[in-house]
Amino acid sequence: MSIEFDNNLPIYIQIMNYIKKEIITGKLQSGDKIPSVRELASLLQINPNTVQRTFQELEREEIVETKRGLGRYVTSEESKIMSIKKEMAGDLIQHFITEMKELGFQEQDILSIVSDAFRTGEFNGRKS
Amino acid sequence: MSIEFDNNLPIYIQIMNYIKKEIITGKLQSGDKIPSVRELASLLQINPNTVQRTFQELEREEIVETKRGLGRYVTSEESKIMSIKKEMAGDLIQHFITEMKELGFQEQDILSIVSDAFRTGEFNGRKS
Amino acid sequence: MSIEFDNNLPIYIQIMNYIKKEIITGKLQSGDKIPSVRELASLLQINPNTVQRTFQELEREEIVETKRGLGRYVTSEESKIMSIKKEMAGDLIQHFITEMKELGFQEQDILSIVSDAFRTGEFNGRKS
């Protein structure tokens, strides 16, 4: 596991997103144990406090739960996992469409651009 | 002109994006004078230094240019304006597709989701 | 006559330097009449106040003198003209050497770099 950190986003948010994606794609499953604070901190070469913050937020969102003395685990509520995917995708789509509209694109423009992007793997010269 | 500020993004960035969109959609055209620091500050009810920061960054990106003692103007290089639109759209698309793929969506999923979103105007319960 | 203005230096200073160089290289000679404020302003497409400021400074430096009702003339004191050249060159050299030393260059380095620059007409890829 390794993450290339983007300087514009807090590290703890980036780790949160990483873990959420692991769950959504099934690499981490309901009930799985997740690494300890120390373990993850040394793995990612970051401050344990930052990892602590990550877990604290994930717990607040009820995505992981602590079993005292045993460690942290992915929530056992399967419905919660479903809703994470819906939420993340919904946010992405809303943001994307809102912004594209503000740039003056119409529905057909957007659909063909997205379709093109898949075929070529490029977006105005930016490699995928 | 009015902007509803979103607390997660610095105000000067939000104004930058607002002005870029004005240019992209043709409301501000090449060579047009843009409002003075003081004018925009009083219009948006924010501190002149914040506006100054906005313009400083836009100037760095060569989107506006200063004529000393006269004011600021949208760049006279039309090609620059073209490239802003490409850049903003390209970034949006790349980010959107990359993230959607990481959530496990395929091309067809994405196309139909985007299409649906237009029809219903909603995205998992979020109003457009 | 045309000057490409550099945004980092006040326009009136740039015109001052331009006129000084005209005098130093003999294009403008002792006793020659120089253009009027209005004439120069329309020629350079700038504000007459800016030209006025230029002449005011040149007069303060005793490089031009006003003959009331007749116009402005290059100073009749030839010695003054000599000293302008010395002054401008002296300033250039002092600045150049001081800065080069601070970058860690020695006398021999500097001499050979200057010599090279003449031969190639380039300075680290910058065309002359």
Next chain:
Amino acid sequence: MSIEFDNNLPIYIQIMNYIKKEIITGKLQSGDKIPSVRELASLLQINPNTVQRTFQELEREEIVETKRGLGRYVTSEESKIMSIKKEMAGDLIQHFITEMKELGFQEQDILSIVSDAFRTGEFNGRKS
């Protein structure tokens, strides 16, 4: 560390140049931590925002990089450091030669003037 400020140039630019020279001459090396905003501000007896401005510009030029919560460091890209020296020296030389030519000096004139300047340490009466 102390800088004598010259009133004609913005303080933040003078500090930028100072730091660049420190890097070029090896006093600050790739990966070194640079002083914090508050530290440098109190050291130089200036406002922290002025130092902030300095660092913002150096970061834009990719000469320093921020590690969030930890401080700022000289860029780890050694090639960048090389190019700063080339750039600063190239600019100095280009400016010097262009201006000297405009004053009517030839290659031999310039070489002997520079050589003289080193021997006497003076430039038309200005002490080095």
Next chain:
DNA sequence: GTGGTCTAGACCACT
């Protein structure tokens, strides 16, 4: 009137 710089001081997020 226009932008550019600087000071002073505050608040916040991140590590």
Next chain:
DNA sequence: GTGGTCTAGACCACA
């Protein structure tokens, strides 16, 4: 403790 942002207000150079 570190940097990032924002406000408030001042002074100056320029056109």
